[in-house]
Amino acid sequence: MASWQKKRVLIVVRTYPVPAQQGIEVSCTAGVTPEGKWIRIFPVPYRFLEADKRFKKYQWIEADVIRAQSDARPESHKVNIETIAIGDSVSTADGWRSRRDLLGSLIRPSLCAIKREQEQTGHPTLGLFRPSKIEKLVIKPVSENWTTGQKAILSQQMLGFEKGPTKTLEKLPIEVSYKFQCVDRDCKGHQMQCTDWEMGEAYRAYLAKYGNGWEMKFREKFEREMIEKFDTHFFVGTVHNHPKNWIIVGLFYPPKTREPDLFDSRTP
Numbered sequence: 361m362a363s364w365q366k367k368r369v370l371i372v373v374r375t376y377p378v379p380a381q382q383g384i385e386v387s388c389t390a391g392v393t394p395e396g397k398w399i400r401i402f403p404v405p406y407r408f409l410e411a412d413k414r415f416k417k418y419q420w421i422e423a424d425v426i427r428a429q430s431d432a433r434p435e436s437h438k439v440n441i442e443t444i445a446i447g448d449s450v451s452t453a454d455g456w457r458s459r460r461d462l463l464g465s466l467i468r469p470s471l472c473a474i475k476r477e478q479e480q481t482g483h484p485t486l487g488l489f490r491p492s493k494i495e496k497l498v499i500k501p502v503s504e505n506w507t508t509g510q511k512a513i514l515s516q517q518m519l520g521f522e523k524g525p526t527k528t529l530e531k532l533p534i535e536v537s538y539k540f541q542c543v544d545r546d547c548k549g550h551q552m553q554c555t556d557w558e559m560g561e562a563y564r565a566y567l568a569k570y571g572n573g574w575e576m577k578f579r580e581k582f583e584r585e586m587i588e589k590f591d592t593h594f595f596v597g598t599v600h601n602h603p604k605n606w607i608i609v610g611l612f613y614p615p616k617t618r619e620p621d622l623f624d625s626r627t628p
Contacts, residue, residue, distance in 0.1 A: 376560035420447035456614035470542035491540035497583035504533035
């Protein structure tokens with residue numbers, strides 16, 4: 361029978377929060393262990409966490425976790441949020457060298473390769489790869505209002521939390537996806553939704569600062585710079601209730617370098 365274990369995790373993925381039956385609002389949160397293994401932790405109701413437990417991406421944390429019983433994905437673990445202790449951050453120095461070194465063993469050549477591996481072995485349900493070509497960023501308007509059911513979830517009082525956020529979780533009125541190609545010869549191209557927390561926060565900040573001009577700034581960062589300036593990779597993960605469906609859950613974007621890429625020699 362599974363038991364609680366203390367694990368050290370480098371957080372690399374945090375998505376924009378959504379209403380959830382268990383936890384009011386949660387973010388898909390994932391990381392890498394010191395042994396170079398993927399791990400997904402939940403529930404993480406980030407806005408409800410005490411200040412000393414609000415970790416950032418690329419920070420090490422230590423917490424008690426247990427293999428999830430309600431989630432068949434092998435990387436998924438339930439976390440005891442009361443045990444979260446935040447450690448050091450991994451720097452961006454030397455072209456994100458330390459971050460690259462920690463993630464290098466997990467890189468795969470393509471999304472197609474990740475899907476083949478998952479179909480053959482049942483895992484991973486998390487992955488990291490560099491698209492051979494990012495064609496464009498697709499921005500689709502969606503409802504700015506939560507459904508009646510989602511509103512009911514957000515209005516519940518979080519058990520175990522004396523203090524919560526003063527504002528209701530804001531729904532994003534856009535859905536963002538990337539259209540891209542894999543390096544595989546047989547790749548027919550992909551278009552995948554991206555739910556990275558950073559995108560949601562950028563949208564809200566740009567809207568507040570630039571009003572109707574938000575999209576130009578948003579595209580400058582997440583389209584032009586991701587294509588031209590950065591060595592952009594995608595973190596991807598499967599959807600809990602739809603294990604064959606993949607989405608982009610985070611962006612990994614060290615600066616482009618003339619040095620041979622650390623990941624180029626990786627094989628499926």
